[in-house]
Amino acid sequence: MTESTQLLLLFGAVMFTIGMVGFLTRRSIILMFLSLEMMLAGVSINLIAFSKQHHNYQGQVLAIMVLTVAACEAAIALAMVVSLYRRKATLDINVWSDVNETPSPPVSEPRIVIVEETIEYPTLTPAGLDPSVSPIPSNLKPSDWTKADDQRLHDAEVSQHA
C-alpha cells in the first residue's frame, strides 16, 4: 500500500470510531442519527482510498451507493423523529426502551397454565350423615356391625336433620 492509501484508511477508521462512540454514548435521537452519518462518511472515505489504490472506478461507484443509502436513511430517520416526537414530546431514546422485545419463556415450560379456582356447585339438601360427625368409627369392620350401631346411626341422623 502506498502511504497515501494508508493515511486515508487511518483517517476513515478514526471517523468511523468517532461515529461509533457517539452512537454508543449519545442519548438524543438526532445526535445518534448524526453519529450514524459520520460512520457512513468514514466508510465512504475508505472506498475512495481503495479506488485510488486500484486505479478504477469501483470504489467510487460504491461510495455513490453509500451516499444514496445515507440520503434514504436521512429521510426515513427524520420522519421517524417527527412521529416519535409527536407521541412523547422528548428526544430521549431511553423513553422508548420499552419497545424492545420481552424475554420469551423457556421452551421446556408448558404453555398451558392450569388456573385453580374455586367453583360453587349447586347444593341439594344433605342426605345421610356427615362422616366427620358419624358416631361409627371409620375403621369398623362390616363383620362387627351390630343392631346397636344401626340404632346409634339412626339417632345421629335424626339429630343432625332436626
Added chain:
Amino acid sequence: MNFFPLAQSMLDKVGKVDWHLMAFICIAFGAIGYFSLQRGMLKSKSIAIVGVVLLTGAGFLAAITNELSLDVCVFLAFCGLAIGGGIAFLSVRQPIYAALGFATAILSGAGVLFLQSATFIAAATIIVYAGATIIMFLFVLMFSQQDAPETYDLKLTRPFFATIIGALFLGVLVYSLQTAEDASPDEWKVVSARPLSAETTLDTPSSTVGLGRSLFTEYLFTVEIAGTLLLAATIGSIAVAQRTIEVSA
C-alpha cells in the same frame, strides 16, 4: 504525493520505530482524555486550547522546515480539521454545537475526497450532507429550544464502556493496517477488474467523465436499484411522517 519526508528523516535519525506503536499510544491517550472529559475531570476549553497550540506548532514546524509540499499540507489540514470536528461533536453537550462539529467534520472529509480526485463524490457529499445538516439544524432548533440543556444531553449512556470499545476497535484497525503494510507487496497487487483506459485516468479532472461512463454502462443495474431505493424511501418517509387523522367513533 510525497508523504512525510520530514517524519521519515526524523525516523531515520532515531532508528526504525513502528508507527503503529505511536498510534496505539495516541489512541490510549485519546481514550483517557475523552473519558476524563465525560467525567467532568477536564474542561473542554483546556483541551481545545492544547489542541490548537499543538496543531499550530506542528504547522509552524512544517512551514519552517519547508519539506512538505503544499498539497500534503492541505491534505493534513483537512484531516486534522475533520478529526477536530469529530472530537468536538463527541465532547460538546449542547446539541446545536454538536451539529456544528458534525458539519465541520463532514465538509473537511469532502475536502479530503476532493484531494483524492474524487471530485464528483466530494461535490455530492457536500450537497447531500450539507442539505441534511441544514435540515438537522432546523430540527434541533425546533425540538430543543430550551434555556437549559436537557438531561438526556447532559447524561450519557455508559461512557466508560463506549470509550473502551472505541479504543479497542481503533486499535484493532490500526494493527490490521500495520500487518497489511508488513505483508509482501505481491499479496496486495490486486488486479483490477477493468483497468482504466488511457484517456480517462483517475488523476485528471475529467475523471467524472469516466465515472459517469462506468456508472451508466457497467453499473446500470445498480443505478436502477438505487433509484428504486430512493423512491421507496420517499414513499416510506411520507407514510411515516403523516399525521394520523383522528376518526370520531
